[in-house]
Amino acid sequence: MYSASTSTASFKPPPPPPRSIFPPPPQKSPNHHLPHFSTTLTVPEKLNTLVTEFKSLPKPIDRVKRLLHYATILPEFDESGRVESNRVTGCTAQVWLNVAVDAQGLMRFHVDSDSEITKGFCYCLIWLLDGADPCDVVGVKVDDLGDMNVGVLPVRVSSRVNTWHNVLISMQRRTRELVVDRCGDCESFSLLQ
Numbered sequence: 001m002y003s004a005s006t007s008t009a010s011f012k013p014p015p016p017p018p019r020s021i022f023p024p025p026p027q028k029s030p031n032h033h034l035p036h037f038s039t040t041l042t043v044p045e046k047l048n049t050l051v052t053e054f055k056s057l058p059k060p061i062d063r064v065k066r067l068l069h070y071a072t073i074l075p076e077f078d079e080s081g082r083v084e085s086n087r088v089t090g091c092t093a094q095v096w097l098n099v100a101v102d103a104q105g106l107m108r109f110h111v112d113s114d115s116e117i118t119k120g121f122c123y124c125l126i127w128l129l130d131g132a133d134p135c136d137v138v139g140v141k142v143d144d145l146g147d148m149n150v151g152v153l154p155v156r157v158s159s160r161v162n163t164w165h166n167v168l169i170s171m172q173r174r175t176r177e178l179v180v181d182r183c184g185d186c187e188s189f190s191l192l193q
Contacts, residue, residue, distance in 0.1 A: 043136040046128045047144055067120025074123040077112030090166040093118040097167065099174040107137050107175055111167065121163050129171060137175045142168060 041049070057063045081098040088095035093115030100108045109130050111122040129137050145164045 043128060043132050043140065047140065050124055050128060064117065067117050069120070070123035071116040071119035074112070074119050074126070075110065077110050081110065082112070088166050088170045091118065091163050093163070095122065095163075095167060097170050097174065099171065099178060101134070101178050105134070106131050107134055109171060118163050122167060125167055125171065134175050134179045138172050140168065140172070
């Protein structure tokens with residue numbers, strides 16, 4: 001005879017699905033800036049946050065996964081910006097960078113790449129520098145990004161370090177050019193060159 005109490009005693013519900021280590025991507029606001037692109041943190045505070053985050057991921061594959069996640073939430077890049085003058089040279093992947101100074105004199109960056117890992121790197125740089133004062137943009141050192149290494153093999157390490165380096169250097173060079181064009185020979189800014 002079938003007993004309801006017997007059947008429920010042997011039934012075990014399936015375990016819940018594994019929880020993703022990443023939060024769901026935030027919704028993009030109408031101006032394509034992510035809600036968590038904080039203007040309350042300084043560039044050094046943001047840099048410390050990024051370094052801490054990547055250091056907390058001991059395995060290279062976990063850092064790669066984090067970059068792939070960031071690639072999914074990089075703000076969309078306007079297709080009209082995919083022109084030769086916006087190309088970042090020296091990267092293994094194709095990277096386009098659009099740089100502007102807003103009405104408050106703060107730097108605005110938009111970037112895209114044909115590589116998902118490179119998009120993740122670019123997201124980190126955009127989060128770090130978008131909305132920053134030009135002096136803060138120019139003040140970041142390539143070595144500051146060293147703790148965010150995600151290389152799995154030596155060849156990859158070199159390629160990925162070049163991506164950080166080349167995109168950052170392009171952001172800084174274009175920032176200098178825009179500021180000098182906008183204000184002429186700015187003495188305080190030119191000291192950082």
